Amino acid sequence: MKQKDLRIVMPQRGDVVNEAEVLGASVWLWMHSERHRTLSLHHLNQMLLPVIRQGQYLLVFETDQPVFFFSWAYFDTAAEQRYLTDPEQLIDDADWSSGDRMWLIDWIAPFGHTHHMRYLLDEELLPHSCSRILCRSANGRRARVLQHRGRHVSLAEATSYFNARPLQFLNEKASVLAVTTGDQG
Numbered sequence: 001m002k003q004k005d006l007r008i009v010m011p012q013r014g015d016v017v018n019e020a021e022v023l024g025a026s027v028w029l030w031m032h033s034e035r036h037r038t039l040s041l042h043h044l045n046q047m048l049l050p051v052i053r054q055g056q057y058l059l060v061f062e063t064d065q066p067v068f069f070f071s072w073a074y075f076d077t078a079a080e081q082r083y084l085t086d087p088e089q090l091i092d093d094a095d096w097s098s099g100d101r102m103w104l105i106d107w108i109a110p111f112g113h114t115h116h117m118r119y120l121l122d123e124e125l126l127p128h129s130c131s132r133i134l135c136r137s138a139n140g141r142r143a144r145v146l147q148h149r150g151r152h153v154s155l156a157e158a159t160s161y162f163n164a165r166p167l168q169f170l171n172e173k174a175s176v177l178a179v180t181t182g183d184q185g
Helices: 019-031 041-047 049-054 077-085 114-125 155-164
Strands: 006-009 057-062 065-075 101-108 130-136 143-149 174-178
Touching (some): 019 049, 019 101, 049 065, 065 077, 130 155, 143 155
Parallel strands (some): 143 174
Antiparallel strands (some): 006 057, 057 065, 130 143
């Protein structure tokens, strides 16, 4: 998919990908991200390679330069509990596609493309999706869970989705905060 000077790579939409190119571009973005640049190679093996193999990512290039990487997981209840209990624990390969609970895992936009990418996701790329996001404070001591719905998901549909998939366990670090995008009705 192309939009203006953007080249969007999203395997779940049928895009043909070169895994080596995706890995190189993603690592390059990690190296420009304050949160990711100090992670070890082991983290790449656990947090990047599984999503590339399973096609659960979105990679955006602007004039052939990578500018955005986004990944997600489909957890079952047990994987979700492990993730919420210890978000720093690496996710097992099998957990990335173990259920129907969509979680947004990585959002890397080191060059200021966050607003535009959020619009693209909500409007064009994941407009019919509901998901959760674990947001951590800069010091990692506090966290909250955001509930997100794409542009074409009504509030009633989102409520039904999240009620059917209640959070089974939250530790003292996390609290639930529901959010919506834009002026949805």
